[in-house]
Amino acid sequence: MVQSYPARQHSLVDDDDILLSTLAVPRGYIQSPQQWRPFSDPSGFCRLTISSIALADLHLPDLHASPSQGHPNFAVEEGGKSKEESSSAIVVTHSDSSNQIADPVVYKLARVVGDGIYVPATDDEVMKAEDLIDHKSSLHFVLDNSQTAVCTSNDDTFDQEFMPIDCEFEDLLKFEDSSTQGERLDALADTTVDLGKLNPQFEEVTQSESIPIDQSQDRKQTDPLPGSVESEPLSTTICTSWKPDFSKLKGEICLDNLSVKELHATFKATFGRETSVKDKQWLKRRISMGLSNSCDVSVTTFNIENNEVKKKDKLEDCDNTDENHNKDSFRGLEELNVTGEVKFLVGQSQTIQIADHFSGSSKSGQSDAPKRDIAFEDDKQGNKRVRKPTRRYIEEVSDSDSREFSGRQVSSVRSSGNGPRNQIRPVHNIQPMRRPLVTRQDSLGGSGVEIPYVSRIRRGRPRENFMALMKFQPYEMGMPARLVKKVHDGYDPQSNNDRENQGLKATPDIGWPLQPELGEIEQYSEQSVDINNHSDEGHTDSYADVDSDENILTVPTAKGGTRRKHHRPWTLSEVVKLVEGVSRYGAGRWSEIKRIAFATCSHRTSVDLKDKWRNLLRASFVQLPTEKGVQNSKKHSSIPIPAPILLRVRELAEMQSQVSPDLKAVKFDGHSGRNVNDIKSGFL
DNA sequence: TTTAGGG
DNA sequence: CCCTAAA
Structure with missing residues (x-):
């Protein structure tokens, strides 16, 4: 079947052109002319994948290197009329003179001709673009950590980009039950970064450890939420008038220390609207969600330092709730329509911290060892730290739950699965209340040996939903330059493949740059x-x-x-x-x-x-x-x-x-x- | 393994 | 959705 459409966009995002295509621009940096829709991902970055433009010579790492300190101004201007035209775009970035720490990198212009060839922009074009940028202030944003962000709001589709909300995470969202909310909220304030959850390989490792025997009990020991949790934010939030003021959000935020009043202020700064809720926890949670933008990396690690975990008693809460928290983040997204600019901002600060957290120890987050270390540090501090339920565990639990719902107990053993999923599926009747150790029955030698199912290492292609996990792992984006570089160099040959598939690609390949004609349809993405x-x-x-x-x-x-x-x-x-x-x-x-x-x-x-x-x-x-x-x-x-x-x-x-x-x-x-x-x- | 197409 | 042929 012959497909022909102008300048196949995916030529920009193909694997070979990572550098070209995965320009990670903090959301809000790009004024998107009608037909250009930057990607965005939950970590708050946009990927500029525009049908007819490409950025050449990007110093991707550099862009990440100074996330919260300053950014280059970034502007996009449209020169042509239709995307079919070979030269329709000009992209210029330049250092922000008002900020000394501004990213010094100057991005070159490039055009993509119809057949996908990148053509360096001519000086004329560059000048033209710069001219435009200089004179049309609306074209670019000056986003410092403390300056005002210009919101593209409703004339743009930033707000309505596809977020990977449904599908698996939907399931996760639903999995929670209301009784857990109160506690989640509680835990949130001191949540720690749950690496294991973010990294399947880590899961593999940690799951051989003991598994929380009783999850539901822990959940219930905290007080329930004020009933308004789900409904309150919904009512007021409309993205059209949404203009957060980031000037109030500086660098690190320790929600814990804030008074209700301050929380209110922060809330407003975050969501651009007032709230009457006086519940501190709720506020913290909400803000955290807003700031974290569904990044699984737990929000409130804002001021985490040196792996220090503040309160270990709450850590346990976190153990049982991080997945809920995760869901919650999403729910927050859905409800609040939290978009773009907040993500970006926080993405930055988060990123930085996480990068600090990991720099040096985990190259790209793919290898087991570093992560294990980090996770186990928690263990040291928190004596008998209950193992966090991993994502997989959660899935399993939900599995068994739903089985019970449908009135069936599944005890069958699938000794030889026909699909990848079967490989990792535990076969026992899993119930949250009693499960000493997850094992799966293997058909090794046909004897049906029971082995910790963890020990089976994924072979071949990674789980498909791995990307989903990676996506919420912004530190990839925020890694110091050298780390990023390593990735590009194929630093770790062993997981190089995975890295390509997940690390690099997963992060950017999240949203869809919407095409102009699709503007209407976008409506539905939200709806x-x-x-x-x-x-x-x-x-x-x-x-x-x-x-x-x-x-x-x-x-x-x-x-x-x-x-x-x-x-x-x-x-x-x-x-x-x-x-x-x-x-x-x-x-x-x-x-x-x-x-x-x-x-x-x-x-x-x-x-x-x-x-x-x-x-x-x-x-x-x-x-x-x-x-x-x-x-x-x-x-x-x-x-x-x-x-x-x-x-x-x-x-x-x-x-x-x-x-x-x-x-x-x-x-x-x-x-x-x-x-x-x-x-x-x-x-x- | 992926795609196309029939069931 | 499933299955299968074909690439």
């Missing part, structure tokens, strides 16, 4: 989060173990019916992601799309994507004529696909000439002329 929440809420538990055994064939649905276990309805956000993926990579590059856009979805194989696309295609041509809104009348149980998305699908299909002739016939019925602009006006 879809809601949809996910609401529609899935009821039976999330059932989903939690979706990637578990096939033993369970059906799951009860909210409506009382049953659904096949392995059928997970596509959420709107997933659909949007898919559409985006297709638009970027082209239909057919399913594995690419899978890897990039659905990195967090361990389900949704590339085949699934393909299938879904096929369906979408069909749907788009079949029901497009029915005009907007009407298609909701479908009796289908699946979610209705909003017309704009379908239109987009059709567009893409036509663009990539993958429209089957018979479908094509349908499309000529008066609406075919509609272009995206029409849609926009019609819908927004």
